[in-house]
Amino acid sequence: MNLTLKVWRQSGPTDAGRMVTYKVEDVSPDMSFLEMLDVLNERLIIEGDDPVAFDHDCREGICGMCGMVINGVAHGEQRATTTCQLHMRHFEDGATITIEPWRAAPFPVVKDLVVDRSAFDRIIQAGGFVSVPAGSAPDAHSVPVRKEDADSAFDAATCIGCGACVAACPNGSASLFTAAKITHLSLLPQGQPERLTRAKAMVDQMDAEGFGGCTNTGECTAVCPKGIPLDTIARMNSDYLQANKK
Amino acid sequence: MKFVEGPDIRDTKAPEGPIEERWEKRKFAAKLVNPANKRKLNVIVVGTGLAGGSAAATLGELGYNVKSFCYQDSPRRAHSIAAQGGINAAKNYRGDGDSIYRLFYDTVKGGDFRARESNVYRLAQVSVNIIDQAVAQGVPFAREYGGLLDTRSFGGAQVSRTFYARGQTGQQLLLGAYQALERQVAAGTVQMFTRHEMLDLIVADGRARGIIVRDMVTGEIERHVADAVVLATGGYGNVFFLSTNAKGCNTTAIWRAHERGAYFANPCYTQIHPTCIPVSGEYQSKLTLMSESLRNDGRVWVPLRKGDDRAPGDIPEDERDYYLERIYPAFGNLVPRDIASRAAKNxxxxxxxxxxxxxxxxxxxxxxxxxxxRDAVEKKYGNLFEMYERITGENPYDVPMRIYPAVHYTMGGLWVDYDLQSTIPGLFVIGEANFSDHGANRLGASALMQGLADGYFVLPTTIGDYLAAGPFGEVDEEAVTEAEGKVRARIERLLSVNGNRTPDSFHRELGKLMWDYCGMERTEESLRKALERIPELRKEFWENVKVTGTAEELNQVLEKAGRVADFFDLAELMCLDALVRTESCGGHFRAESQDADGEALRDDEHFAHVSAWEYSPEGVPVLHKEPLEYEYVKMTQRSYK
Amino acid sequence: MASSNGKKAVMAVTGAVMVGFLVLHMLGNLKIFLGRESFNDYAHALRTLLEPIAPYRSVLTILEIILVVSVVLHMWAAISLARRAKQARPVKYVAKKSQAGGYATHIMRWGGLTIALYVVWHLLDLTFGVVNPKGFDSAPADRMIAGFDPSRWWVTLIYLVAVVLVGLHLRHGVWSAFQTLGWANRARYKALRATASLLSAVLVVGFLAPPLAITFGVVK
Structure with a gap:
């Protein structure tokens, strides 16, 4: 396959950035999207150009490090798939592909397609945990958990923190990310004691980071590689409003 | 490559006495740190995987001043996150005859009698606490309708002791540790440094006193000093280029520590995982593991006839060779990883x-x-099947999966004693980065167990014994400056070569060489060839590598080049270690050492020891042996027939 | 209330007030089919609610104040959330493709704005009679029938567009309110969306029936 890539290039946080066009030839349909970019980068290095910087690590769809907006869709149009798991067989030969970084004020561009997502860590710091020092835990079987609750908690807990939800949201909201963690812990008995304080602290931190508000468009869950459901946001709202009543 | 033999090395921290009392004894004997003093003690933890993340969180919770480093943009990205299958624990919730002793026994045997009994027993003991800890943190393990935890049997075990969270156990456990870590960051006990790569260890007055790191965003070289340094930087499987590791996994941290005096133990022990998605082309950048749990229900076979290129569905039952079931009737498709891998290669x-x-x-x-x-299969393995289809474009419900072994885990690592302390005082090594608990072969679902055991329970106790003598005062400025200078010089050198080949092209070539000559099967001839080729390739690297950009910016080419440079040195030591160990054991198969059936043949008389290598700047490593004694599990030739 | 979630809750609650108003308003409008008398009586009754306990027009005024406050708060929350969204994405995408179906969700903001503008016109026309042929001092039914006279077909057209926009706004808004207040979940989504669509459809039909009937001469 031969492709034309239009890639966002930005040398650093203060650079204005621009789209640059590259041709990539002899792309195999079995390549992953990132392997296709590897090929481009290998060529750029030999030519003495700066290769396109992009974040990636596990390349098996679980670390959440990779992420780019491909043809206007976070992680590309293939549903429930991270960029690293997107394969070139889903593109037409001769296609033009635009590649942009996640765009959100709380995710400033570091370089090219690399953005700073430390805002997510700070949201977790605000309360995305159960306070339990090592060694103090009771026997794992002392508290049974309804299977349905455990399964739903797991569904929410599969969030990989990639930030696609923010990238796709017309408001630049981090609600799905925040709600996923709140829901995960809110559904389990272990998460109950801190349930309301957690919801309040995390939502307030999300605001403080400068993310937009949720308008329930559902764009986030549509691009989420793990399919985190939208009703996690309802649960977050419920916990948050309850916390504010107290 | 030349080497010399030095005096034997002993683990002086392991307590004596009945094995089930040793950890208690050690815990009691370890000096305690006055709570008021903890705040004055600084600890650096490098790596934020299961071991590093849990260690930093626990040390912070205990009151130490912790600095935590990772090369990724967030501590949550560490590659522990990709572990699929599960975590072992001797809970015996099934009442199927499991016990701490049985887990200990299985692990020693599974490690092909090349692990320390004391360490393994402690691991089995602590395994029980890990599950409690994780559940209390809100890790959503799989549960049964009664609300209790579900378990399954896993890779080579005949009891059901593996706890799991669908196919994402590593992710859930890591997020538990990550959340505990972020909680400490918020509490101010842990300072987090993301996108920072450790490039050297500061050793002053014979103690590990800090690290030199590069801020990967600005390129700034920073010095961080402390009273103790903990390395939790994972394995070095990426020396093979293609492995199931994350792209960023590297050996730099432990290799620099090795250069500073930490012994490297058993570098040749490499685990080749039997169930990975095969390579599809030259451009392949990594290999993807399919959880071993698939072997619980999937049957492994090849056509009986050579060169049979019919579609799998067209090959009748009597023309298929279910070779694992045929050769190993007792364990069938569930034989340990090393055995399954080699059988596939054969x-x-x-x-x-x-x-x-x-x-x-x-x-x-x-x-x-x-x-x-189909529903039941989908429930159990649905996400794995999807992943397979996404990568290969084939639907495993209709056509059998294709799998092939791939490098997955490295049992070798920096030598540590019972306290997880390396041969450099004050340098502790935990998780995959050390060599301690798995011997020559790691059993499935044991890596998560070891990482968390080290981080939550073992290190926080043992490091106190060392820190009780601290704080250790000002760090000798000369030592810091020397380390920093060395790091800067090396970066300069990489940037100044300006040759014609990319770091990746060298890495690929090195990886292929290692896979061909020091992979699933090693021979004296292949290893000698590798030892000849590696220095040549390294020479070419330093003359012809091309690193674009500058040192003062985010420069992924520079990062890569630095890591590849260290892989060359490590590769050489791996081959040397493999050459010297003329027996076959676990993940190290020497073709010269096999029995009549082609099974690995250990040589306990000559090789019942850990090979701990001391670095030599002159290129003549010193081999120290740590003899292994088995008081509880009698050494036998492993048989899974 | 200052947080983005708080503002969303404000939108949900004020939205609910307005929906309640719309339902009553629509029911009132439909009285026109029972004759001018009936419609005028209804309009009068609104002003004399709870008399003689409460003075003339007091209950209506209270309701009007609640309504106006709701409108203002709804708009305030919407504007500040929109501004927040703009700040959250200072650099726009070169290419952007929506992945969530639902045309209604994407027109909330300018749809809301259009409705607001329409409401101004609507008040000037039928409440204050400023732009109505019959003027302020006329019976409500006269204003209504004159307002949608066939000669003023364009008024009916404006009304039609506005009511359809209200319908679309509510189709997303109603279920969104449930989500915002935390009363939605996976099991209820289908029912909630159906309820929202049904309610919107009923309101659109209910509001369109009188003007269309007048314009086409069914009601004189």
């Missing part, structure tokens, strides 16, 4: 492999689907 070498290049075997779910129904 049938492919016979020309019976399937898929592109004949490098693959079938993992067939047809019978499981017929027996359990």
């Amino acid at each position: 049938v492919c070498d016979e020309g019976r492999g399937v898929g592109p290049g004949g490098l693959g075997v079938y993992l067939d779910f047809r019978d499981a689907i017929n027996r359990l129904g």
Whole structure:
């Protein structure tokens, strides 16, 4: 396959950035999207150009490090798939592909397609945990958990923190990310004691980071590689409003 | 490559006495740090995987001043996150005869009698606490309808002791540790440094006193000093280029520590995982593991006849060779990883492999689907099947999966004593980065167990014994400056070569060489060839590598080049270690050492020891042996027939 | 209330007030089919609610104040959330493709704005009679029938567009309110969306029936 890539290039946080066009030839349909970019980068290095910087690590769809907006869709149009798991067989030969970084004020561009997502860590710091020092835990079987609750908690807990939800949201909201963690812990008995304080602290931190508000468009869950459901946001709202009543 | 033999090395921290009392004894004997003093003690933890993340969180919770470093943009990205299958624990919730002793026994045997009994027993003891800890943190393990935890049997175990969270156990456990870590960051006990790569260890007055790191965003070289340094930087499987590791996994941290005096133990022990998706082309950048749990229901086979290129569905039952079931009737498809991997290699070498290049075997779910129904199979393995289809474009419900072994885990690592302290005082090494608990082969679902055991329970106790003598005062400025200067010089050098080849092209070539000559099967000839080729390739690297950009910016080419440079040195030591160990054991198979059936043949008389290598700047490493004694599990030749 | 979630809750609650108003308003409008008398009586009754306990027009005024406050708060929350969204994405995408179906969700903001503008016109026309042929001092039914006279077909057209926009706004808004207040979940989504669509459809039909009937001469 031969492709034309239009890639966002930005040398650093203060650079204005621009789209640059590259041709990539002899792309195999079995390549992953990132392997296709590897090929481009290998060529750029030999030519003495700066290769396109992009974040990636596990390349098996679980670390959440990779992420780019491909043809206007976070992680590309293939549903429930991270960029690293997107394969070139889903593109037409001769296609033009635009590649942009996640765009959100709380995710400033570091370089090219690399953005700073430390805002997510700070949201977790605000309360995305159960306070339990090592060694103090009771026997794992002392508290049974309804299977349905455990399964739903797991569904929410599969969030990989990639930030696609923010990238796709017309408001630049981090609600799905925040709600996923709140829901995960809110559904389990272990998460109950801190349930309301957690919801309040995390939502307030999300605001403080400068993310937009949720308008329930559902764009986030549509691009989420793990399919985190939208009703996690309802649960977050419920916990948050309850916390504010107290 | 030359080497010399030095005096034996001993683990002086391991307590004596009945094995079940040793950890208690050590805990009691370890000096305690006055709570008021903890705040004055600084600890650096490098790496934020299961081991590093849990260690930093726990040390912070205990009141130490912790600095935590990772090269990723967030501590949550560490590659522990990719572990699929599960975590072992001797809970015996099933009442199926499991016990701490049995887990200990299985692990020593599974490690092919090349692990320390004391360490393994402690691991089995602590395993129980890990599950409690994780559940209390809100890790959503799989549960049964009664609300209790579900378990399954896993890779080579005949009891059901593996706890799991669908196919994402590593993710859930890591997020538990990550959340505990972020909680400490918020509490101010841990300072987090993301996108920082450790490039050297500061050793002053014979103690590990800090690290030199590069801020990967600005390129700034920073010095961080402390009273103790903990390395939790994972394994070095990426020396093979293609592995199931994350792209960023590297050996730099432990290799620099090795250069500073930490012994490197058993570098040749490499685990080749039997169930990975085969290579599809030259451009391949990594290999993806399919959880070993698939072997619980999938049947492994190849065509009986060589060169049979019919579609799998067209090959009748009597023309299929379910070779694992045939050769190992007792364990069948559930034999340990090393055995399953080599069996796959053997049938492919016979020309019976399937898929592109004949490098693959079938993992067939047809019978499981017929027996359990498609829904039940989907419930158990749905996400794995999806992942397979996403990568290969083939639907495993209709056609059998194709799998092939791939480098997965490295049992070798920096030598540590019972306290997890390396040969440099004040340098502790935990998780995959050390060599301690798995011997020559790691059992499935044991890596998560070891990482968390080290981080939550073992290190926080043992490091106190060392820190009780601290704080250790000002760090000798000269030592810091020297380390920093060395780091800067090396970066300068990489940038100044300006040759014609990319770091990746060297890495690929090195990886292929290692896979061919020091991979699933090693011979004296292949290893000698590798030892000849590696220095040549390294020379070419330093003369012809091209690193674009500057040192003062985010420069992924520079990062890569630095890591590849260290892989060359490590590769050489791996081959040397493999050459010296003329026996076969676990993940190290020497073709010269096999029995009549082609099974690995250990040589306990000459090799019942840990090979701990001391670095030599002159290129003549010193081999120290730590003899291994087995008081509880009698050494036998492993048999899974 | 200052947080983005708080503002969303404000939108949900004020939205609910307005929906309640719309339902009553629509029911009132439909009285026109029972004759001018009936419609005028209804309009009068609104002003004399709870008399003689409460003075003339007091209950209506209270309701009007609640309504106006709701409108203002709804708009305030919407504007500040929109501004927040703009700040959250200072650099726009070169290419952007929506992945969530639902045309209604994407027109909330300018749809809301259009409705607001329409409401101004609507008040000037039928409440204050400023732009109505019959003027302020006329019976409500006269204003209504004159307002949608066939000669003023364009008024009917404006009304039609506005009511359809209200319908679309509510189709997303109603279920969104449930989500915002945390009363939605996976099991209820289908029912909630159906309820929202049904309610919107009923309101659109209910509001369109009188003007269309007048314009086409069914009601004189």
